[in-house]
Amino acid sequence: MNNHANRGVVYQGNGTVKVEAIPFPELAIGQRRCDHGVILKVVTTNICGSDQHMVRGRTTAPNGLVLGHEITGEVIECGRDVEFIQVGDLVSVPFNIACGRCRHCKEGKTGICLNVNPARPGAAYGYVDMGGWVGGQADYVMVPYADFNLLKFPNADQAREKIQDLTLLSDIFPTGFHGCITAGVGPGSTVYIAGAGPVGLAAAASAKLLGAACIIVGDMVEDRLNQARSFGCETIDLKQEGDMQDKIEAILGEREVDAFVDCVGFEAHACGCNHHQESPAVVLNSAMQITRAGGQIGIPGLYVTEDPGAADVAAQQGSLSMRFGLGWAKSHSLQTGQCPVMKYHRQLMQAILFDKIEIAKAVNVQMISLDQAPQGYADFDGGAAKKFVIDPHKMVS
Numbered sequence: 001m002n003n004h005a006n007r008g009v010v011y012q013g014n015g016t017v018k019v020e021a022i023p024f025p026e027l028a029i030g031q032r033r034c035d036h037g038v039i040l041k042v043v044t045t046n047i048c049g050s051d052q053h054m055v056r057g058r059t060t061a062p063n064g065l066v067l068g069h070e071i072t073g074e075v076i077e078c079g080r081d082v083e084f085i086q087v088g089d090l091v092s093v094p095f096n097i098a099c100g101r102c103r104h105c106k107e108g109k110t111g112i113c114l115n116v117n118p119a120r121p122g123a124a125y126g127y128v129d130m131g132g133w134v135g136g137q138a139d140y141v142m143v144p145y146a147d148f149n150l151l152k153f154p155n156a157d158q159a160r161e162k163i164q165d166l167t168l169l170s171d172i173f174p175t176g177f178h179g180c181i182t183a184g185v186g187p188g189s190t191v192y193i194a195g196a197g198p199v200g201l202a203a204a205a206s207a208k209l210l211g212a213a214c215i216i217v218g219d220m221v222e223d224r225l226n227q228a229r230s231f232g233c234e235t236i237d238l239k240q241e242g243d244m245q246d247k248i249e250a251i252l253g254e255r256e257v258d259a260f261v262d263c264v265g266f267e268a269h270a271c272g273c274n275h276h277q278e279s280p281a282v283v284l285n286s287a288m289q290i291t292r293a294g295g296q297i298g299i300p301g302l303y304v305t306e307d308p309g310a311a312d313v314a315a316q317q318g319s320l321s322m323r324f325g326l327g328w329a330k331s332h333s334l335q336t337g338q339c340p341v342m343k344y345h346r347q348l349m350q351a352i353l354f355d356k357i358e359i360a361k362a363v364n365v366q367m368i369s370l371d372q373a374p375q376g377y378a379d380f381d382g383g384a385a386k387k388f389v390i391d392p393h394k395m396v397s
């Protein structure tokens with residue numbers, strides 16, 4: 001079925017991406033057959049902060065990598081061993097690739113599948129160290145283990161109408177929700193969310209869905225903080241100097257929160273007037289400072305094992321300077337790692353379809369064409385309060 005041309009967003013090194021011709025996907029990866037896979041015509045594919053870590057040269061991502069792990073598509077071809085997914089289905093693709101057969105998949109830990117990446121547990125499309133699977137910021141992409149991985153939308157016409165919300169099920173909505181769940185957020189919780197990027201905003205909207213009493217979002221980008229305020233969050237502008245606990249107290253009347261979600265990761269900037277300076281452990285340290293004793297800390301923000309762009313030698317190996325004794329003394333629980341998207345995507349799809357959340361509005365989805373992807377990357381890197389969603393076949397706009 002190689003009768004289609006294909007184009008994708010390709011990493012060029014040095015902060016640049018380009019849209020280039022790439023091979024039409026096959027039901028294989030290298031020598032490995034994927035008769036359990038499908039080919040998708042990509043309906044929407046989102047640009048993520050995780051992509052930016054690579055594009056900014058802060059990982060060991062090789063030049064020529066086809067990017068894109070947030071994919072929604074229409075099935076156009078099924079491998080021989082696909083039983084339940086059919087041509088014509090409109091589906092959401094979890095960014096984690098999972099076999100459905102290994103010990104971890106059986107435990108629901110699809111972010112650390114043992115069979116999809118020879119180098120380490122866990123895989124993803126279009127990502128460094130994640131198994132070499134081709135990314136989906138493209139016209140077409142192959143998805144392996146399709147029966148296990150894909151979430152089929154119950155009604156394709158209804159799904160097309162809500163596609164700007166449903167496109168967020170491949171990553172950031174489940175990721176923000178998982179951040180809140182692992183931070184113990186529930187009815188009446190007070191929550192601090194570090195970072196007002198798309199993941200932070202998705203976490204804030206999730207905290208609202210979970211019934212949190214007060215949601216405080218911190219960042220240093222004014223537009224992003226305004227976006228958080230637009231759906232009822234309190235905000236802390238980290239450009240203003242001062243102690244984090246004083247700032248929390250000014251809002252809550254207490255110096256600690258019940259739950260903390262790190263939606264920043266290793267490229268964190270120090271708080272206060274020196275905010276241009278990077279300080280990779282600053283969010284983890286403020287988590288231990290402002291979370292109550294016995295509280296939980298969800299860490300969806302990404303931390304790496306190699307950071308060629310880090311300021312000091314230790315951080316180049318992912319070693320950060322944390323005041324871990326403080327967290328220990330307060331009996332904190334910390335949860336790290338990829339979000340196991342499959343654990344949440346069906347329930348969050350239902351929340352969207354039954355109008356229980358306006359997640360696209362919360363993260364301010366902006367649709368763009370495939371040719372506009374390089375500009376989308378640049379604007380996103382500049383701190384635009386937007387979630388860029390590529391519409392390669394102009395099926396949405």
Ligand SMILES: NC(=O)c1ccc[n+]([C@@H]2O[C@H](COP(=O)([O-])OP(=O)(O)OC[C@H]3O[C@@H](n4cnc5c(N)ncnc54)[C@H](O)[C@@H]3O)[C@@H](O)[C@H]2O)c1
Nearest residue numbers: 049050195197198199219264265268269300301302338339
């Ligand atoms: N665990 C997962 O499965 C998963 C999934 C998706 C994304 N991620 C990660 O989540 C993180 C956020 O993603 P995003 O798309 O929102 O990225 P983003 O870069 O748009 O957002 C990060 C935000 O953090 C802000 N920031 C920097 N230092 C800060 C500090 N000290 N305190 C508060 N805010 C600070 C930045 O100004 C920015 O607005 C990234 O590290 C990304 O890789 C993880």
Ligand SMILES: [Zn+2]
Nearest residue numbers: 048050070171
């Ligand atoms: Zn992502």
Ligand SMILES: [Zn+2]
Nearest residue numbers: 099102105113
């Ligand atoms: Zn597995």
